[in-house]
Amino acid sequence: NAGVTQTPKFQVLKTGQSMTLQCAQDMNHEYMSWYRQDPGMGLRLIHYSVGAGITDQGEVPNGYNVSRSTTEDFPLRLLSAAPSQTSVYFCASSLGRGFYGYTFGSGTRLTVV
């Protein structure tokens, strides 16, 4: 099925561990982004990419890295997990930033203990 695929769906990490959240889309969308969703704070943009090889920071980028080597994939790396990174993470893609709507993945629920 066409769409945005995120893996894993659930993850528990210990403080200081690193991991990569995977995001893949098969719609040939240029724009991809990562959000975190926390109770009472809404969705906040972590990083985004307007095309392969181009990434930029959102409003809460600290502690996260991204790369975009292909149009399809946009992984999010947690360098050294902290309890403050406990959240639900969503990947989203769009044909272009602005005129088109967004397609979201089903999310990754991350707990850092």
Add this chain to the structure above:
Amino acid sequence: KQEVTQIPAALSVPEGENLVLNCSFTDSAIYNLQWFRQDPGKGLTSLLLIQSSQREQTSGRLNASLDKSSGRSTLYIAASQPGDSATYLCAVMNAGNNRKLIWGLGTSLAVNP
């Protein structure tokens, strides 16, 4: 600074009612406004996208309006059904190079049979 507010935070209605969800924003310089639906534990589904030059968009039983001058959008749901129960999120995209999405906290809707 753009701020997006959704009122009410929660709404419970009997099946069959027509209802209105509200979204207000503080800066009228927007590129577009989008309404999303989020089911518990799931990702976000795009419902309607209204460009800044448009007044409304319709999809099935849903109708979204946009009044930039007053900084308001409404999502009208006709003949509500239990399957409409979800959280509805409003997101505004700022105009200009930033094109940042600013999110409301959502309205949690329960439609009772």
